[in-house]
Amino acid sequence: MRSLLIKSPLAVLGAAGGGIVVRDGRIAEVLEHGQAPASTVDDVFDASRHVVLPGLVNTHHHFYQTLTRAHPQAINKKLFDWLGALYPIWSRLTPDAVRLSTRLALTELLMSGVTTTSDHHYLFPANLDDAMDIQVEEARRLGMRMTVTRGSMNLSRKDGGLPPDSVVQDEDTILADCERVIGKYHERGEGAMIQVALAPCSPFTVTKSLMCACGDLAEKHDCRLHTHLAETHDEDEFCHAMFGMSPLDYLEDVGWLNARTWLAHGIHFSDGDVKRLGQHGVGVCHCPTSNMVLASGQCRTRELEAAGAPVGLGVDGSASNDSSNLMEGVRHALMINRLTYDASVTHLDALRWATQGSARCLGRGDIGEIAVGKQADLALFTLDELRFSGAGDPIAALVLCGAHRADRVMIGGAWRVVDGMPVGVDIAALRAAHGEAARRFL
Ligand SMILES: [Zn+2]
Numbered sequence: 001m002r003s004l005l006i007k008s009p010l011a012v013l014g015a016a017g018g019g020i021v022v023r024d025g026r027i028a029e030v031l032e033h034g035q036a037p038a039s040t041v042d043d044v045f046d047a048s049r050h051v052v053l054p055g056l057v058n059t060h061h062h063f064y065q066t067l068t069r070a071h072p073q074a075i076n077k078k079l080f081d082w083l084g085a086l087y088p089i090w091s092r093l094t095p096d097a098v099r100l101s102t103r104l105a106l107t108e109l110l111m112s113g114v115t116t117t118s119d120h121h122y123l124f125p126a127n128l129d130d131a132m133d134i135q136v137e138e139a140r141r142l143g144m145r146m147t148v149t150r151g152s153m154n155l156s157r158k159d160g161g162l163p164p165d166s167v168v169q170d171e172d173t174i175l176a177d178c179e180r181v182i183g184k185y186h187e188r189g190e191g192a193m194i195q196v197a198l199a200p201c202s203p204f205t206v207t208k209s210l211m212c213a214c215g216d217l218a219e220k221h222d223c224r225l226h227t228h229l230a231e232t233h234d235e236d237e238f239c240h241a242m243f244g245m246s247p248l249d250y251l252e253d254v255g256w257l258n259a260r261t262w263l264a265h266g267i268h269f270s271d272g273d274v275k276r277l278g279q280h281g282v283g284v285c286h287c288p289t290s291n292m293v294l295a296s297g298q299c300r301t302r303e304l305e306a307a308g309a310p311v312g313l314g315v316d317g318s319a320s321n322d323s324s325n326l327m328e329g330v331r332h333a334l335m336i337n338r339l340t341y342d343a344s345v346t347h348l349d350a351l352r353w354a355t356q357g358s359a360r361c362l363g364r365g366d367i368g369e370i371a372v373g374k375q376a377d378l379a380l381f382t383l384d385e386l387r388f389s390g391a392g393d394p395i396a397a398l399v400l401c402g403a404h405r406a407d408r409v410m411i412g413g414a415w416r417v418v419d420g421m422p423v424g425v426d427i428a429a430l431r432a433a434h435g436e437a438a439r440r441f442l
Contacts, residue, residue, distance in 0.1 A: 001025060001413055002042035009047040010383070011394035013054060013351060014370035020052070022376040025191065025413035030372055047380065051394045053351065054370050055115025055377030055411065056326045057358035059285040060226075060264040060314025063105035063119045063135070064093055067438040069322035079232045079294050083162060086319060089441050091125045091166040097437045098131050102138040104434045107422050108324035109315075110144060113379030113406040115416075116359075116367055117144065120226060120264065120317075122151025122201040124169050132181045136194055142425070143416050145192070145377070147362050148185065149199035149226050150178045152214075155207050160242060162204045171210050175217065182221045190366040191375055191412065195223070197362075202228040203250055204238045211254035224260050224363050230273075231265040232296050248273045257282060262361040264314065265290075266304070267297040274300060278307025283361035286353060288332040289323075290316030298340045301333075301353070312358030313350070327403050330354050334399055347399035380408040 003023040012020070018031030021041060029037055068074065073085045102119070109117050121131055132148055139146035152174040155161030161168075178198050186196040198214040200206035211227075218225045230236070230247045239247045248269065251257050257276065262283030269277065277284065286299040301311050315321050315329050333350040359368025367375050381403050383391060391397035409417035416423055 003028070004043045004045060004413070005037055005041040006045050006047045006052065006378070009050050009052045009380075012052045012370060013355075013395055016052070016370050019047070020370065020378070022410070022413050025376055027370060027372055027374050027376050030370060049382050049384065050380040050407065051383065051398055052370070053113060053379045053381070053398070054355040054368055055379050055409065056113045056330075056354045057312065057362065057368055058109055058114050058117040058314055058326050059262060059312040059358045059361045060287055060316050061105060061109075061117060061119045061324065062121065062317030062319075064090070064098055064101045064121065064123060065317035065319040066101045066105050066324065066434070067097055067441045068319045071319060071441070074319060078234070079296060080162065080234045082294065082320070087163050087167055090123055091164065092440055093123055093125055093128060095128060095130060095134060097440070098128065099134045099138060100430075100434045100437045102135050103141075104430060105318065105324045106138060106142050106144055106146075107425055107427070107430065109326060110142060110409055110417060110422050111405055111420070112325040112327045113381070113409060114326050115145060115377035115379065115409060115411045116147070116362065116364075118147040118149055118197065118226070118362060120149050120151050120199050120201075122153055122199060122205070123167055124152070125167050129177070132177075132185070136185050139194060142422065143411055143414060145194075145367070145411065147195045147197050147224070148181070149197040150181045151199040151201055152210065153201045153205040154210050155205050159207075161206075168205075171207065171213065174210065175213055178214065178217055179221075182217070182223055186221065186223055188222065193412070195362070197224040197226050199226040202231075203235060203243070203247060208243070208254055211256065215255040218260055224262065225256055226262055226264070227256070228265060229263040230268045232294075233268060236268055246273070248276065252276075260363070262310070262312065264316070265296065265299065267291065267299050269300060271303070274303045274307050274309070277304060277309045281308065281310070283310035283312060285312045285314040285358070285361055286333060287314045287316040288336045289329055290320040292332065292336060293320050293322075298336060300340075301337055302341055302345070310357055310360035311353050312361035313354040314358075325404055326354060327398070327405075331399050331402055347396050350399060351395070376410055376413040378410045379406045380410075382407045
């Protein structure tokens with residue numbers, strides 16, 4: 001691969017004011033103002049109009065929900081009512097719909113500056129056995145890094161759970177497919193493009209036995225664990241009624257209170273819970289937009305970080321966001337955390353959650369930062385739109401003025417967005433095909 005100097009950027013999040021040298025897919029040098037590269041480079045990109053961020057890392061989503069955005073039967077409801085309205089609609093999911101929704105969500109994320117994403121796919125109605133395979137194909141097609149999570153649900157209404165029978169699988173089927181997907185796709189080590197995590201959906205959709213078995217499998221295969229926890233008061237009440245304990249005690253009971261685990265939402269934690277999460281290194285994906293849309297509550301980001309728990313950022317599924325734009329999520333994170341705490345929460349905190357914090361949630365030390373040796377995953381924004389005119393601090397402007405679309409995105413040293421457009425994607429055709437597929441869910 002040819003080496004490249006990203007020269008004289010307008011601003012950089014990190015100590016690389018003079019530019020960044022990319023070689024063999026990694027960051028080879030970070031330059032101070034006026035400093036020349038130590039060795040010759042093949043190509044030069046003039047970044048004097050660009051604000052450079054580490055590629056954003058999205059740690060929670062449900063891609064298939066792009067098919068049911070702003071759904072008339074689901075809007076303006078709390079989580080359990082919202083899920084109750086949507087489960088029967090989601091049971092119509094087909095392989096083609098999974099492919100189109102994955103392609104659309106990945107493209108949206110990429111255009112907003114995301115270079116690595118996870119997706120929590122837990123819905124397996126009949127004939128959808130290859131959902132994970134489809135997602136891997138689509139991520140590879142776009143050249144994005146992805147942690148696919150083999151999600152699952154096996155506790156349906158007849159057993160006291162929330163979802164209908166039509167969208168759950170039995171434990172043996174789930175565990176066999178978890179092993180299959182890990183064996184086929186899970187890459188270990190630096191620069192991994194595809195990783196696999198195991199992700200039983202939530203306390204009210206899976207059995208304790210499945211949680212325990214997934215924890216054992218993750219240990220055996222050295223992969224990560226993901227689930228929803230402490231999102232709403234309803235969930236808290238469910239855990240006490242069903243298991244006789246709080247959500248966090250439940251997590252410990254099933255063997256998940258460890259550094260392999262990152263949780264979606266993590267809102268309703270006591271001081272003692274926060275301390276335990278920090279002690280055990282459990283990550284929390286903060287989903288500000290979704291938490292505001294569903295009126296779920298406010299994540300205790302500051303206390304969690306102070307306790308030692310990694311805090312990342314996620315857009316969450318597209319029926320509760322309803323967009324897949326992580327730069328918008330960064331802005332929302334700043335705002336809701338200002339409301340939770342005070343004006344000492346800054347745009348740099350929100351950007352840290354979306355980069356380094358999210359990378360830690362996914363268990364990755366090779367991404368999320370502009371530093372020598374890290375993967376060359378970068379998001380470059382211009383300040384050319386009207387909304388930025390008059391802005392002083394370029395990095396603060398991205399968050400405060402509402403940047404929502406990257407001009408250039410690089411993943412592993414390769415440009416994946418050029419002039420605001422994803423490479424190799426026909427946006428109009430994708431919009432038409434996805435819109436057509438979504439009609440079946442109305
Ligand atoms: Zn979710």
